[in-house]
Amino acid sequence: MTTRAVRVLIAKPGLDGHDRGAKVIARALRDAGMEVIYTGLRQTPEMIAEAALQEDVDVVGLSILSGAHMTLVPRVREAMNARDLSDVPVLVGGIIPDEDRDSLMGQGVAAVFGPATPTDEIRDFIHRLVAEKDADG
């Protein structure tokens, strides 16, 4: 099997103006050998889904600190599904209460990572997801 570059979209939906967390993750994944497409602040769900399509990414990571995850995340998932991207996993990072986490996981989110999650854990999770997808063909 050939190893291939893993492509990840890191996006910040919503209106909060802090992208330090997103940049930390982007750099950590770069250092783990991944190609990280970073799209900047204030992305709408439509913009994120369209970027995921054009860039043909393996995974979409959403960084949300605004507290608006319960409205934003399902809208990103829907916009992606509408573009035939239902097989592309969505990960969420941010301050997410437990009950919201369960609800998001029930709405097509592959994983939710709190702000204290070691970046290694996120990296390993993505590698596992991609390996599973490649094994399925």
Next chain:
Amino acid sequence: MPMDKLVAEVLAGNRRALARLLTQVENERPEVLPRLTALFPHTGRAHIIGITGAPGTGKSSLVNALAKRLRAQQQTVAIIAVDPTSPFSGGAILGDRIRMVELAGDAGVFIRSMATRGSLGGLARATRDMVRVLDAAGFDVVLVETVGAGQNEVDIARTAQTTLVVEAPGLGDEVQAIKAGILEIADILVVNKADRPGALQTVRSLKMMVETGHPAARERFAAHHGRLLPVPALPAGDEVSLWQPPVLQTVATENTGLDDLLAAIAQHRQFWHSGSRVTQLQERYIEIELYERLQQALMQRFVQALPPELVSATLQQIRARRLDPQSAIEQLLNQVETHGYPSSR
């Protein structure tokens, strides 16, 4: 022969299929070869514009501004933005889309970011084929933003029909760029950030470089087998047909200077289609591409034909100074020439 499904979808304008095919091309998957073959007759229609220049000069911002204007003229636009792969991790952060947010949601625009994956000429190895796929997919214009690391960005001049070299005042690297031979590949020189102090000075020094160079001194060069070869000179007396690169000012973030830039691009395009010199250049590039690909293909086949034990034994001998590299190569060549290549599957 029935048409491949993915190819048919790409030709029909399916964006998901296009994105997937671009990934296959980028990963140099074996199954893309027949697909590229099927698409090749559909290429040659798009105007391919390269945008090069040092990091921070405003290439991505300029691509964004250009694409907006082209869209206003009803032209469809594909963008490839290349960023460097980290030599340490093999990973990359591709951040050019940040400057292209205004293009989001426009179905007439398709943006693809890519990493160099170890290639050194300002583009990735697969960029040229990805441009061809976008051309075949029917985009009117393909904008290619290079890494812009300076030194050796000749690849773009062979991929694009019109190459913009972007400079900005205050970066202190005007002279650097000129030294690095970037000027030779410029069809149009753009001084971006013209709102910054020092812009006029930059314009003036660039103009001087362009004008003092006798047309013959503006010989175009192309890398070939690792050497720079001049493009054949025109017969004497034909100098009127030489292209003088204009020096233009823009403020990409304010959409200033874009009309002049678009006019210059259109002019250069016309020149490209009428000028004999440009045709010669184009022909030379095709020849170079053929040799480059041949080199790659031969190398790949050759390596496959070598028994791995022989390679490691040979390396061992060289390390022990019992065999010099040149004789080792002779031995390996002999091995393959006597035993032949494995039949292709």
